[in-house]
Amino acid sequence: MPPVATPPRSTTGSNTSQFATTTIFDQLSANAAAHPGAPSPFDACHVGVVLRAVLFVHAVLAVGVSFVASEPLAWLLAFGQSAAVAMPATLSWLVVACLLKRPLARVAEPVQWLVATGLGALCGAYGWWQVRLVGLPLHPQAGPLAPMLGGAALAAALFYALRLRSRSQLPAVTQARLAELQSRIRPHFLFNTLNTAIALVRIDPARAESVLEDLAELFRVALIESGSTVTLAEEVELARRYLAIEEIRFGQRLKVSWDVDPAAGRARVPPLLLQPLVENAVRHGIEPAAQGGWVRIRTGTRRGQALISVSNSLPGVDHPSTAGHGIALRNVKERLRLMHDLAAQFAAGPERNTWRVHVVVPLD
Incomplete structure (x- = not known):
C-alpha cells in the first residue's frame, strides 16, 4: 500500500497504556468543556x-x-x-x-x-x-x-x-433524530478501520497507532452531548482524521484536497457536521468507482459568515453510485436549523460530474 501523509497530532504517547489514559482524559475534558460552548439563554442574535x-x-x-x-x-x-x-x-x-x-x-x-x-x-x-x-x-x-x-x-x-x-428542550422524536447521526459510526467503517490497523501492526506499528488514535477521536466526538457545540476548526481536524484513515484504505484511489481559511475556524457548529459529509463523499463518490476519485473541502468567510463546501467526483455510468436515503444530509440540515435558525444555509446536489454540499453559518 502506498504511503499516505497523515495530519499532525497533538498526542505524543507511544505505548498502549498512555494511549488509553489519554483517550479517557480527553473524554473527561470534552464533557467538562461542553458547558462553555452551550448556547446562552440571552442569545437573541439570530x-x-x-x-x-x-x-x-x-x-x-x-x-x-x-x-x-x-x-x-x-x-x-x-x-x-x-x-x-x-x-x-x-x-x-x-x-x-x-x-x-x-x-x-x-x-x-x-x-x-x-x-x-x-x-x-x-x-x-x-x-x-x-x-x-x-x-x-x-x-x-x-x-x-x-x-x-x-x-x-x-x-x-x-x-x-x-x-x-x-437547553434544546425538543420533542422526544426530534431529539432522537438529532442523536441518530451524532452517536453513529458506521459498523462497516469500524470493521474496515480495525482490519487496516491489524494489517499495519507488524509492518508499520507507528501508522497502526495513528489509525487507532484517529478512530478514538471520532468516537470521542460522537459521545459529545447533543446540546454542545464545537468550532469549525475542530470539525476540520476531525474530518482530516477521518479522511486520513480512508486514504490508508483506498491508497491512490482517493485524492483529498484542502483549502481552509483559518478565519472561518472560529464559527460554532454542531458536532459531527463535516464528518458525515465527507463520509458520504467517500461512500457514494469514491467507493463505487474502480478508478477512484477526489474529495475537496473548502472553508472561507464572507460578510460575517463562514462558508463550507464539500465536493466530490461522481463515478461514471459504468460504476453508478449507490443511492442513499439522505438521512445524514437531512440530519445535518436539521441540526444547523436548530442551532442557527434562519442564519444558516444548507444546499446539496449534483453539479455536472460533481456532488457538492454548501453550508453557510454565522461567525461569532
Whole structure:
C-alpha cells in the first residue's frame, strides 16, 4: 500500500497504556468543556429569533387591544399606538440581550430573570418616551407605567422561550433524530478501520497507532452531548482524521484536497457536521468507482459568515453510485436549523460530474 501523509497530532504517547489514559482524559475534558460552548439563554442574535419575537409581541398587543376597542377603526387606532411603543421597545431588548449574552450567561439563574424583566421594563419606558418625543398621538392619560409592566411581562415570556431554545428542550422524536447521526459510526467503517490497523501492526506499528488514535477521536466526538457545540476548526481536524484513515484504505484511489481559511475556524457548529459529509463523499463518490476519485473541502468567510463546501467526483455510468436515503444530509440540515435558525444555509446536489454540499453559518 502506498504511503499516505497523515495530519499532525497533538498526542505524543507511544505505548498502549498512555494511549488509553489519554483517550479517557480527553473524554473527561470534552464533557467538562461542553458547558462553555452551550448556547446562552440571552442569545437573541439570530434573524429568526428577532422575527418571532416581534410577531409574538404584536400578536399579544393585537389581542389585548381588542378587549377595549368597540369597533374595528378604534381597534386599528389603538393597535397602531401600541405598536409604535412596542416596536422600539422590543428591538431594544433584543439588541441589548444579544450584546450581553456572554456575560449574562455566567450569572445565576435568578439574576438572569431579574435582568430580563428589568430590561423589559426599561425598554417599555424607552418605547413610550420615543413616541412622546416624536409627538405621535397617545391617550391623554397614557403614562409609562403600562408600557413598563407590559414590557416586563413580555420580556419574561421571551426570556423563557430563549431558555428553552438554549437547553434544546425538543420533542422526544426530534431529539432522537438529532442523536441518530451524532452517536453513529458506521459498523462497516469500524470493521474496515480495525482490519487496516491489524494489517499495519507488524509492518508499520507507528501508522497502526495513528489509525487507532484517529478512530478514538471520532468516537470521542460522537459521545459529545447533543446540546454542545464545537468550532469549525475542530470539525476540520476531525474530518482530516477521518479522511486520513480512508486514504490508508483506498491508497491512490482517493485524492483529498484542502483549502481552509483559518478565519472561518472560529464559527460554532454542531458536532459531527463535516464528518458525515465527507463520509458520504467517500461512500457514494469514491467507493463505487474502480478508478477512484477526489474529495475537496473548502472553508472561507464572507460578510460575517463562514462558508463550507464539500465536493466530490461522481463515478461514471459504468460504476453508478449507490443511492442513499439522505438521512445524514437531512440530519445535518436539521441540526444547523436548530442551532442557527434562519442564519444558516444548507444546499446539496449534483453539479455536472460533481456532488457538492454548501453550508453557510454565522461567525461569532
